[in-house]
Amino acid sequence: MARYIGKRIIYMVITLALIATFTFFLMKILPGSPIASADKLSPEQRAVVEARYGLDRPLPVQYFEYMFGLVQGDLGISINQFKGAEVTDVILSRMGPSAQIGFQGMLLGTAIGILLGMIAALRQNTWVDYSSTIVAIIGISIPSFVFASMLQYSLGLKLGWFPVALWKDGFMSSVLPSIALAMFPLATAARFIRTEMIEVLGSDYITLAKAKGASGSEIAFKHAFRNALIPLITVLGPMAVAILTGSLVVEQIFAIPGIGEQFVKSIMVSDFSIIMGTTIFFSVFLILVILIVDIMYGIIDPRIRLSGGKS
Amino acid sequence: MKNSKLFWLLGLVLVLSIFLAACGGGDDTTDGTEEETPEETPEETPEDGESEEAASGEPDADQVLNLVEGAEIPGMDSATAEDAVAFNLLNNVNEGLFRLNQDNVAEPALAESEPEVSEDGLTYTFTLRDANWSDGTPITAQDFEFAWKRALDPEVGSPYGPYMMAGTIKGATEVSEGADPSELGVVAEDDKTLVVTLERPTPYFMSLMAFGTFYPQNEEFVTEAGGDYASNSDNLLYNGPFMLTNWDGTGLTWTMEKNPEYWDADTVQLDTINVDVVKETSTALNLYQSGEKDRAGLSGEFAMQYADDPEVVRELEPVLFYLKFNQERNGEETPLANENIRKAISMAFNKQDLVEVVLANGSLPANYLVPTEFTFNEDTEDFRDINGDLTGFDAEQAQEFWATGLEEIGETEVTLELLGGDSELAGKMDAYLKEQMETNLEGLTVNLKAVPFGVRLELDEAQDYDMQNSGWGPDYQDPMTFIDLFVTGASHNLMSYSNEEFDSLVEQAKGELAQDPAARWEAMAEAERILIEDDAAIAPIYQRATMTLQKPYVYDIVAHPFGGDFSYKWAYISGKE
Numbered sequence: 017m018a019r020y021i022g023k024r025i026i027y028m029v030i031t032l033a034l035i036a037t038f039t040f041f042l043m044k045i046l047p048g049s050p051i052a053s054a055d056k057l058s059p060e061q062r063a064v065v066e067a068r069y070g071l072d073r074p075l076p077v078q079y080f081e082y083m084f085g086l087v088q089g090d091l092g093i094s095i096n097q098f099k100g101a102e103v104t105d106v107i108l109s110r111m112g113p114s115a116q117i118g119f120q121g122m123l124l125g126t127a128i129g130i131l132l133g134m135i136a137a138l139r140q141n142t143w144v145d146y147s148s149t150i151v152a153i154i155g156i157s158i159p160s161f162v163f164a165s166m167l168q169y170s171l172g173l174k175l176g177w178f179p180v181a182l183w184k185d186g187f188m189s190s191v192l193p194s195i196a197l198a199m200f201p202l203a204t205a206a207r208f209i210r211t212e213m214i215e216v217l218g219s220d221y222i223t224l225a226k227a228k229g230a231s232g233s234e235i236a237f238k239h240a241f242r243n244a245l246i247p248l249i250t251v252l253g254p255m256a257v258a259i260l261t262g263s264l265v266v267e268q269i270f271a272i273p274g275i276g277e278q279f280v281k282s283i284m285v286s287d288f289s290i291i292m293g294t295t296i297f298f299s300v301f302l303i304l305v306i307l308i309v310d311i312m313y314g315i316i317d318p319r320i321r322l323s324g325g326k327s
Numbered sequence: 328m329k330n331s332k333l334f335w336l337l338g339l340v341l342v343l344s345i346f347l348a349a350c351g352g353g354d355d356t357t358d359g360t361e362e363e364t365p366e367e368t369p370e371e372t373p374e375d376g377e378s379e380e381a382a383s384g385e386p387d388a389d390q391v392l393n394l395v396e397g398a399e400i401p402g403m404d405s406a407t408a409e410d411a412v413a414f415n416l417l418n419n420v421n422e423g424l425f426r427l428n429q430d431n432v433a434e435p436a437l438a439e440s441e442p443e444v445s446e447d448g449l450t451y452t453f454t455l456r457d458a459n460w461s462d463g464t465p466i467t468a469q470d471f472e473f474a475w476k477r478a479l480d481p482e483v484g485s486p487y488g489p490y491m492m493a494g495t496i497k498g499a500t501e502v503s504e505g506a507d508p509s510e511l512g513v514v515a516e517d518d519k520t521l522v523v524t525l526e527r528p529t530p531y532f533m534s535l536m537a538f539g540t541f542y543p544q545n546e547e548f549v550t551e552a553g554g555d556y557a558s559n560s561d562n563l564l565y566n567g568p569f570m571l572t573n574w575d576g577t578g579l580t581w582t583m584e585k586n587p588e589y590w591d592a593d594t595v596q597l598d599t600i601n602v603d604v605v606k607e608t609s610t611a612l613n614l615y616q617s618g619e620k621d622r623a624g625l626s627g628e629f630a631m632q633y634a635d636d637p638e639v640v641r642e643l644e645p646v647l648f649y650l651k652f653n654q655e656r657n658g659e660e661t662p663l664a665n666e667n668i669r670k671a672i673s674m675a676f677n678k679q680d681l682v683e684v685v686l687a688n689g690s691l692p693a694n695y696l697v698p699t700e701f702t703f704n705e706d707t708e709d710f711r712d713i714n715g716d717l718t719g720f721d722a723e724q725a726q727e728f729w730a731t732g733l734e735e736i737g738e739t740e741v742t743l744e745l746l747g748g749d750s751e752l753a754g755k756m757d758a759y760l761k762e763q764m765e766t767n768l769e770g771l772t773v774n775l776k777a778v779p780f781g782v783r784l785e786l787d788e789a790q791d792y793d794m795q796n797s798g799w800g801p802d803y804q805d806p807m808t809f810i811d812l813f814v815t816g817a818s819h820n821l822m823s824y825s826n827e828e829f830d831s832l833v834e835q836a837k838g839e840l841a842q843d844p845a846a847r848w849e850a851m852a853e854a855e856r857i858l859i860e861d862d863a864a865i866a867p868i869y870q871r872a873t874m875t876l877q878k879p880y881v882y883d884i885v886a887h888p889f890g891g892d893f894s895y896k897w898a899y900i901s902g903k904e
Binding site (some may be wrong): 046049051053057058060061063064065068069096097098099100101105107109110155165168169171173180181182183184191268269270271272278279286322 | 406407489493503554576578579603605609610616617619693
């Protein structure tokens with residue numbers, strides 16, 4: 017196990033280095049300058065401003081300097097989005113709201129999704145099952161920003177149950193964005209649980225449990241549900257990705273001071289340091305989620321061989 | 328068993344109800360215009376946000392204005408500011424020697440009165456009025472000297488410092504490239520006297536003094552704060568109508584509160600302005616409808632949707648869009664080197680229909696270069712009144728020019744590329760132009776090329792295009808900011824346009840006529856006429872306007888054509904229950 021984790025961590029670092037390198041050069045290819053009024057300056061004036069942010073040095077030098085800083089945990093300073101602010105500070109100050117709506121969305125989505133999936137499996141081929149399938153299809157096919165706009169207009173503006181937008185009313189402000197983000201996890205979980213439950217319900221030990229005289233709910237929860245839950249862990253990774261990408265637009269629609277909406281802006285204004293910092297932050301987060309999922313999976317289901325066939 | 332059934336059912340109902348509510352809501356979106364807003368219809372809708380006559384009722388006891396902003400504050404250091412959000416804020420929480428008034432004419436602010444100007448127009452002596460920073464320390468002439476030198480310091484790396492000062496203030500170019508700052512023509516003779524020496528007479532110098540880059544900074548405060556200066560609202564000093572509070576440096580929210588230390592605090596009526604960054608137009612509109620916000624900008628399709636709403640305020644901007652005709656591409660003459668071809672194309676599209684149907688945001692069709700409602704002389708007469716329209720849509724005349732032009736270049740068919748932006752609006756506009764030109768001019772084929780802004784700048788710089796849909800906003804409040812773009816060899820010409828007469832008129836206006844405002848205006852007007860009427864070097868398309876929803880209880884927000892977009896100094900709330 018320890019060896020497996022060690023190996024995975026080494027891979028993680030390599031992946032991260034590759035992502036950082038790739039993003040760095042891709043970003044430099046992008047047209048446009050991080051100096052907002054570059055087109056207004058004379059070449060001499062422009063050189064002075066570029067020198068101020070180290071943009072005048074050859075690309076390889078910039079690259080190695082950046083990577084050297086990165087290893088020491090220095091993400092540089094923002095060029096034009098938040099002039100002169102430490103990228104680390106920007107990310108830290110924006111992390112809270114993103115984490116809150118992301119976590120709430122995940123929790124809400126999986127909880128309701130599991131519930132829906134179970135109902136559907138236990139009442140297979142009834143209207144309950146069909147409606148749950150419809151919900152799942154809607155949840156997967158409609159992007160979260162459409163939900164976000166709908167929720168804002170209906171529950172926010174028309175019914176007035178929740179704030180329309182802005183991050184001012186504590187938990188209440190987080191409800192609508194969380195629901196918007198919950199849609200994908202909800203749909204995924206519902207679909208997944210339904211399939212697994214049906215499979216489990218048909219297995220021998222369920223027949224045995226029935227023969228033993230266990231009640232319907234006991235079978236459903238104690239035996240079928242528990243076993244159906246295990247494979248769900250595998251989709252936690254994709255769910256986290258969906259929440260993260262969803263947050264880019266959802267945060268913007270609800271005007272939430274999160275990392276996602278700030279990331280979009282940094283790309284628009286070519287703020288290299290912020291783009292790099294945020295990309296690396298997102299990558300670390302996703303790689304960690306995937307690692308944790310793999311480890312959990314191994315712990316919960318020892319049949320999965322972690323060491324990749326060897327040992 | 329019974330319980331769990333109920334539980335399932337409840338969960339299902341809950342989820343479905345969300346969908347139903349959401350879907351139901353979604354269908355209503357398009358009806359937004361017809362909905363009644365809870366507020367009373369105003370007796371008078373403030374037009375343009377500038378009109379003073381709109382002031383009808385008594386100001387309310389509760390003077391709070393709630394606004395949205397489209398982007399974060401990138402930084403509040405007046406020396407390095409270079410974006411609209413910062414300049415707008417600076418204009419309201421700080422002040423320079425002059426300020427644009429309700430008529431958009433620069434009037435003395437921190438300067439006690441108009442400065443003494445030497446006979447050669449090169450030396451300005453300003454006397455400061457008694458005014459304090461928000462911490463109570465007096466504002467001195469040294470504060471100006473310090474701030475301006477800081478804006479030029481290569482270590483600070485400000486883009487706007489050199490951009491605004493080089494070529495205007497004596498020694499600014501050298502100082503921005505590392506020369507001794509004492510060479511700069513800015514000297515604080517004593518606490519109250521600031522002497523500025525210019526490189527050349529600058530008739531619009533007073534309006535520059537209202538621009539954020541020329542605001543003062545308190546040396547002691549800036550030095551003490553060091554790297555933290557301007558990083559949040561506590562690390563700043565204010566000297567304007569309001570003080571910035573509640574801004575953490577990276578957040579989406581801030582507040583402006585009335586500044587009790589402001590020298591003209593009696594004029595300021597608003598106590599608090601709450602600002603939140605909302606980047607989505609639809610979200611801003613929902614906040615406006617729910618009553619949380621008092622203004623919401625209408626962009627793109629929303630402008631069309633709300634066009635007839637009584638709460639819409641149209642604000643004309645001094646931003647002009649025009650077609651650049653490139654006369655020489657890759658070292659070879661293009662068909663556009665022919666004057667008649669250029670004239671034909673510039674008259675071949677219907678601008679009225681373009682602004683009404685395609686843009687639908689209140690923009691004006693433009694037959695000129697220098698925008699209307701932008702510059703005024705001492706008698707508040709608009710520069711635009713001198714020349715009026717210099718060209719216009721005329722299909723028949725266009726065809727005549729076209730036939731002559733084709734004959735002259737010995738072709739029957741011409742293919743031209745039209746370079747434009749990649750936004751939806753730009754795409755629609757360019758497609759319309761292509762359709763109009765091809766319909767009205769037989770034998771013309773227009774190929775559209777839509778690219779991102781950065782790429783367009785690169786192609787422009789390489790002069791690698793035939794026609795380009797281009798726009799320009801002013802850098803200072805004077806017609807020259809538009810006119811000298813097209814001088815031979817100017818860094819924005821980039822289309823091989825050259826006319827000696829035009830060049831010499833611009834030269835005169837910048838040189839010997841600099842101290843004779845009337846003659847100078849005449850010269851610039853003549854240059855503009857040559858550029859468009861005689862040479863058709865560019866084809867003006869439209870002058871941009873924006874549409875904004877504004878609650879009827881908001882009065883006297885003043886929109887400016889230059890510097891900060893708005894002043895809230897005179898604004899007040901009246902009739903909000």
